[in-house]
Amino acid sequence: RQAQYRRLRSRPAMTKDGTDVQMLLNAGLLVDLPHLDESGAAGIGLFRTELQFMVASSFPKMSEQEQLYRQVLVAAGDRPVTFRSLDIGGDKVLPYVRALEEEENPAMGWRAIRLGLDRPGLLRTQIRALLKAAGDRELRLMFPMVTEVGEFLRAQAMVEREKTFLKRHGHPLPASVKLGVMIEVPSLVFQLDELFRVVHFASVGSNDLMQFTMASDRGNTRVASRYDPLSLPFLRMLKIIADKAAEHHVPITLCGELAGRPLEALALLALGYRSISMAPASIGPVKAMVLESDLSRLRARFLSRLEPGRPPGDLRHFLRGYSEEQ
């Protein structure tokens, strides 16, 4: 199997009916970088910057952050990298941060962008490190756990302030700065028109979006596996996001664990997703699925099952049947 997947490495990720799929990598540490070349991924779709903070025993200094980001960009070369600002708080506790108290409901607590906006020194330092590391190339940065469009606008204003600061101090600025959000809180799905008017791109964090949509803790095995992402409510939600992104011409990626499972990834293609980001080990199996698929045959049949008034049947079963026919 592994050898078979390795042979696929240099083949373009294209379905039988000629649809290009951008296959990206989820990463977070230096040890992940060799996977870029090994897997043949088109770039890094999600760089989880909090991992550097989680393996450290004290806050990484700005220079250390900058150094890591630069190494990532060098390893990626011409391939795009999407950094995600710190997603700490909640279950991602940093022992050296006293302000992070125990919370009763950490997943819904003081985490990610919430913490970034309330303790702006932290986010400001990170933004400055990213802008400096990008040198004169493009910087792509997205913010996690955005719940209201206003939070994105505040983070965007912070980036603007940092750009002004660096310019005043004679630093080169990136060729362009592209800002986006993770769509992982259901409230954002009801603000897509407003959101897509202000972001350059977005990425669906299906792990969190699923846990909040189904009200089931992603880390609790009693409930986490109880609801199927390939079920009517969740697929409808993903379709709404894909359709709105297309309407607004905003590039959309999905970077939750879903994207790394072939059958789920097939559903994403049928829903209209053309960019997916996953763990390195998933690139081979998902690419094998992409190469085997004919979306022209699948799409209408699959989408009709999501419409109201039609019994959807077992959608996972339907997709499995389709993929076995291939």
Ligand code: PEP
């Ligand atoms: C997600 O929520 O789907 C996601 C990609 O982010 P994380 O798993 O780091 O929360």
Ligand code: MG
């Ligand atoms: Mg998340």
